[in-house]
Amino acid sequence: MRIGIMSFAHLHAEGYVQNLRRIPGVEVIGFSDTDSERGRRFSQAYGLRWFWTHEDLLAERPDAVIVTSENARHRELVELAAQAGAHVLCEKPIATTVEDALAMKAVVEEAGVRFMTAFPMRFSPALQTAREMVQSGELGSVLAVVGVNHSENPKHHRAWFAQKDLAGGGAVIDHTVHLADLYRWIFDCEVADVYAEVSNPFDPEVDTDTAGVLQLRLQNGVAASIDASWSRPAEYPRWGHLKMEILGEKGALLVDAFAGHLNVWRKTAGRSYEWLGYHPDPNQAMIRAFVKSVAAKKEPSVTWRDGFEAMRVALAAYVSASEKRRVDPTMLR
Amino acid sequence: MRVGIVGAGTMGRVHAAAYRRIGVEGLAAYDVDPVKLADFASEEGAEPFTDYPKMLAEVDVVDVCAPTFAHQQLAEQAFAAGRDVILEKPLALSVAQGEQILRAARESGRRLFVAMVVRFFPQYRRARELVSRGELGRIGVVRLKRVSFPPAAAWFRDPAKSGGMPVDLMIHDLDYARWLLGGPRRVFARMSRGDRASALEHVQATLAYDDGAMVFVEGGWAYPPGYFRTSLDIAGDKGLIEWSSDQPVPLDTLLPKDAPPPKLGLPMAGLEENPYETELRHALSAFDSGEPFAVAPQEALEALRLAIAVRESALSESVVEVA
Numbered sequence: 001m002r003i004g005i006m007s008f009a010h011l012h013a014e015g016y017v018q019n020l021r022r023i024p025g026v027e028v029i030g031f032s033d034t035d036s037e038r039g040r041r042f043s044q045a046y047g048l049r050w051f052w053t054h055e056d057l058l059a060e061r062p063d064a065v066i067v068t069s070e071n072a073r074h075r076e077l078v079e080l081a082a083q084a085g086a087h088v089l090c091e092k093p094i095a096t097t098v099e100d101a102l103a104m105k106a107v108v109e110e111a112g113v114r115f116m117t118a119f120p121m122r123f124s125p126a127l128q129t130a131r132e133m134v135q136s137g138e139l140g141s142v143l144a145v146v147g148v149n150h151s152e153n154p155k156h157h158r159a160w161f162a163q164k165d166l167a168g169g170g171a172v173i174d175h176t177v178h179l180a181d182l183y184r185w186i187f188d189c190e191v192a193d194v195y196a197e198v199s200n201p202f203d204p205e206v207d208t209d210t211a212g213v214l215q216l217r218l219q220n221g222v223a224a225s226i227d228a229s230w231s232r233p234a235e236y237p238r239w240g241h242l243k244m245e246i247l248g249e250k251g252a253l254l255v256d257a258f259a260g261h262l263n264v265w266r267k268t269a270g271r272s273y274e275w276l277g278y279h280p281d282p283n284q285a286m287i288r289a290f291v292k293s294v295a296a297k298k299e300p301s302v303t304w305r306d307g308f309e310a311m312r313v314a315l316a317a318y319v320s321a322s323e324k325r326r327v328d329p330t331m332l333r
Numbered sequence: 334m335r336v337g338i339v340g341a342g343t344m345g346r347v348h349a350a351a352y353r354r355i356g357v358e359g360l361a362a363y364d365v366d367p368v369k370l371a372d373f374a375s376e377e378g379a380e381p382f383t384d385y386p387k388m389l390a391e392v393d394v395v396d397v398c399a400p401t402f403a404h405q406q407l408a409e410q411a412f413a414a415g416r417d418v419i420l421e422k423p424l425a426l427s428v429a430q431g432e433q434i435l436r437a438a439r440e441s442g443r444r445l446f447v448a449m450v451v452r453f454f455p456q457y458r459r460a461r462e463l464v465s466r467g468e469l470g471r472i473g474v475v476r477l478k479r480v481s482f483p484p485a486a487a488w489f490r491d492p493a494k495s496g497g498m499p500v501d502l503m504i505h506d507l508d509y510a511r512w513l514l515g516g517p518r519r520v521f522a523r524m525s526r527g528d529r530a531s532a533l534e535h536v537q538a539t540l541a542y543d544d545g546a547m548v549f550v551e552g553g554w555a556y557p558p559g560y561f562r563t564s565l566d567i568a569g570d571k572g573l574i575e576w577s578s579d580q581p582v583p584l585d586t587l588l589p590k591d592a593p594p595p596k597l598g599l600p601m602a603g604l605e606e607n608p609y610e611t612e613l614r615h616a617l618s619a620f621d622s623g624e625p626f627a628v629a630p631q632e633a634l635e636a637l638r639l640a641i642a643v644r645e646s647a648l649s650e651s652v653v654e655v656a
């Protein structure tokens with residue numbers, strides 16, 4: 001199977017290349033990037049063929065592509081890929097507006113290609129077990145979920161994460177979608193309403209939000225919160241956390257998805273103290289699942305709709321924060 | 334200085350033990366329940382009084398550890414008898430009640446100390462010191478957690494008697510948030526409850542400040558028996574503090590897991606000094622010297638006002654403006 005990467009704007013592209021190379025039978029044909037500095041740099045760093053335009057990459061007729069551009073450019077790239085007959089794995093959030101997301105759906109349906117949303121946390125064994133325990137009723141009826149997905153400010157890796165026109169927002173659109181998707185997946189229901197406080201207390205130099213606390217009510221009645229803040233300093237021993245405490249009538253589950261780490265001190269590294277994970281990378285399982293679904297001509301396990309609903313929760317948070325009221329994300333059209 | 338404890342329950346015992354360790358002798362005690370009073374008197378070495386006015390005549394300071402619904406009457410009687418009062422939190426069940434207690438203190442010329450014990454926990458104090466020295470820069474997001482199993486005594490479960498979880502338990506962190514950042518502009522909270530019989534209650538609240546800072550407070554009586562967890566996480570633009578009761582402590586005890594859990598969760602294991610001792614020593618020395626308390630009565634009243642706003646928001650699932 002021949003796979004191309006469309007844009008190296010998102011830092012996950014680097015990891016995905018390695019993930020793909022570990023899968024037998026997959027050939028990474030290269031990547032497209034209209035930024036020539038980035039093109040040259042990553043072409044060298046990963047020994048990858050660089051295509052200056054997306055059309056050039058697609059002219060190689062890849063079976064599938066991974067779209068890792070800036071959020072606001074996903075639509076344009078997904079349209080090109082679908083029209084070239086390539087199946088798509090799209091980085092989250094899948095888009096920055098409802099309109100763009102709907103257009104993406106229309107184009108992949110018309111072209112008859114598959115679309116998977118990159119939600120790697122669904123492939124974390126801890127979260128998979130948590131979901132099974134909730135669904136089997138082991139915790140009794142669930143009362144509440146407290147979620148934390150905070151991190152350092154990603155602008156230190158890629159500036160566009162904190163540029164509203166390219167990212168669609170800041171911390172809230174960056175982080176909300178992961179936990180929103182996990183809640184939908186664990187409880188098999190949509191988010192009924194969102195109340196959010198959103199602000200920028202951490203970085204006066206950017207035009208986006210850097211902090212957000214969301215309080216959701218799921219359609220099954222569970223109260224679930226999300227801390228989507230860029231509240232960890234750059235010196236933190238890791239990029240951040242994904243944590244979820246699920247409180248049921250019979251007991252609680254404490255998920256700390258990246259807790260399996262060694263404490264490492266090094267003289268040479270940029271971070272003198274680091275939490276170095278030793279569990280398998282959930283991205284690897286996600287990429288494998290994508291490749292498998294393409295090979296088997298099957299609908300991927302994480303769909304466009306999953307990407308869409310999670311994005312609507314993030315967009316609802318922005319509406320809620322500016323209007324100071326609860327917002328039903330399914331009403332955003 | 335002679336202290337009379339009112340209420341021979343869990344907190345009465347915690348206070349009695351603390352007094353013993355800080356060298357306060359000659360405790361007196363009063364409880365409406367004569368059996369509890371007699372047990373308490375013999376086990377804690379206190380002189381029992383079945384008549385409140387009689388005890389008031391014998392002591393210098395009254396320490397009210399009775400259930401919250403009895404706070405106002407007991408405190409007002411003590412002030413009327415010319416006694417200084419230590420009052421367990423929460424101050425009262427309503428802002429109006431709280432204001433009346435404060436007024437009774439003022440009019441009697443006696444002093445009121447409301448026992449907001451979290452202000453005496455060394456990690457909470459140290460964290461606030463860093464914040465107030467500006468070491469974290471501008472504060473952006475604060476997270477505070479206090480989750481326990483449901484308390485055993487039945488009166489806690491009746492909001493008309495305890496104020497419910499936000500007023501009884503979450504008030505600690507709401508007071509701490511105010512101590513760090515002052516009063517918020519608005520609150521939004523969601524409540525989760527188990528079925529009627531279970532008494533499980535869990536609340537998540539967001540406090541929003543004018544400058545964009547936010548405090549997320551989690552409180553609950555919904556954990557399985559024996560579990561009590563607290564944590565703080567304070568993020569500013571120049572620094573971050575994390576602390577959790579899940580972290581290692583100077584002394585941890587691993588007892589058989591099937592030992593019966595305590596009746597009430599109190600987060601004090603492994604500390605150099607029990608914060609209740611620090612708290613009561615502070616109160617007695619301030620009574621003695623006339624110096625101001627670390628927690629002014631007005632602050633306890635404001636914390637109560639905020640807790641009631643959280644409860645109101647949780648019950649109506651709507652934004653409550655507070656400032």
Ligand SMILES: NC(=O)c1ccc[n+]([C@@H]2O[C@H](COP(=O)([O-])OP(=O)(O)OC[C@H]3O[C@@H](n4cnc5c(N)ncnc54)[C@H](O)[C@@H]3O)[C@@H](O)[C@H]2O)c1
Nearest residue numbers: 340341342343344364365366398399400401403421422486
């Ligand atoms: N600071 C803390 O950490 C903390 C912890 C728990 C409780 N509290 C507070 O302490 C107070 C007492 O709680 P508790 O857990 O000890 O309750 P408890 O039920 O264990 O004990 C209360 C005692 O007061 C007695 N009592 C009831 N009405 C009385 C009255 N009118 N006059 C005299 N005695 C009376 C009862 O017989 C009982 O012995 C409450 O206000 C509670 O909110 C504080």
